[in-house]
Amino acid sequence: MAVHGGEPEPPEGLKAFGAVLKVFRQRAGLTQEELAPLVGFSRETVQSVEVGRRRPQQHFVRQAEEVLDAFGALEAAARHIAPRRGLARWFHQWAALEQEATTLWTYECRLIPGLLQTEAYTRAVALAVPPPPTEEELEQRLAARAERQQLLRRTPPVAFHFLIEQCLFERHTGGEEVTAELIDHLLACTELWNVEVQIMPTRQPDHAGLDGPMRLVETPDHQWLGYVEGQKTGQLIAGAKEISVMHLRYAKMRSQALSPEESVNPLRRMRGDG
Numbered sequence: 001m002a003v004h005g006g007e008p009e010p011p012e013g014l015k016a017f018g019a020v021l022k023v024f025r026q027r028a029g030l031t032q033e034e035l036a037p038l039v040g041f042s043r044e045t046v047q048s049v050e051v052g053r054r055r056p057q058q059h060f061v062r063q064a065e066e067v068l069d070a071f072g073a074l075e076a077a078a079r080h081i082a083p084r085r086g087l088a089r090w091f092h093q094w095a096a097l098e099q100e101a102t103t104l105w106t107y108e109c110r111l112i113p114g115l116l117q118t119e120a121y122t123r124a125v126a127l128a129v130p131p132p133p134t135e136e137e138l139e140q141r142l143a144a145r146a147e148r149q150q151l152l153r154r155t156p157p158v159a160f161h162f163l164i165e166q167c168l169f170e171r172h173t174g175g176e177e178v179t180a181e182l183i184d185h186l187l188a189c190t191e192l193w194n195v196e197v198q199i200m201p202t203r204q205p206d207h208a209g210l211d212g213p214m215r216l217v218e219t220p221d222h223q224w225l226g227y228v229e230g231q232k233t234g235q236l237i238a239g240a241k242e243i244s245v246m247h248l249r250y251a252k253m254r255s256q257a258l259s260p261e262e263s264v265n266p267l268r269r270m271r272g273d274g
Helices: 012-029 033-038 043-050 058-067 074-081 088-101 118-127 133-151 176-189 241-256 258-268
Strands: 103-108 158-164 197-199 216-219 224-228 232-239
Touching: 012 043, 033 043, 033 058, 033 216, 058 074, 074 103, 088 133, 088 216, 088 224, 088 232, 118 133, 118 176, 158 232, 158 241, 176 258, 197 241, 197 258, 216 232, 216 241, 224 241, 232 241
Parallel strands: 103 158, 158 197
Antiparallel strands: 103 216, 216 224, 224 232
């Protein structure tokens, strides 16, 4: 991404889409404030998309296409937006589903979920796993993660639930300062009304998640899809039987983990707050 005047220059695809959106908005005689509720997003989002600072979600594109009667021009322009750099190639499909989500559930036993990571933690994880990234690759990963984290405060909101193993904090990835900042950040995230976090105790003899991490997403048309990931691979799961099993396991883990209210206690203890 080019830099101009100290700020990153938006990718050409994003700028082109934003320009097309602006033309059709003005053609319809609408201001950004007037368009925002019609597409279900904030005025700030409309403004950011028009100047190319923000990647339009598929729902945004579809709504704008319909509201502005854009003859397919917006959908065509969206297809020319390059995939986000900094994301693993096998993750692109799931990242697109995240942008559409009404509900997102995540169980993680390897590392803190990306949507809850701090920049320092993301950097520590990237540098810990061989092969080491180049500085450019690392910066792309950080930028992609920061963009994904906008979902936490998206309009319309997403209902998030995270199940996280306590041992991930006890590992102290990146060192004491990184871990302290990470815990503070996660505690702040639990204050968001649409974010629920449950900690799975390290000592838990009865554990329904022994097959590994999983994610579940609910789409705007109320379809549930799953995702599992391994070393250099990711798999999207759509079969009704498989999704049913994932729901069963996730529900069991929610009953085995500490409650959302109780989950803040081990985190505060690790921060030395009693």
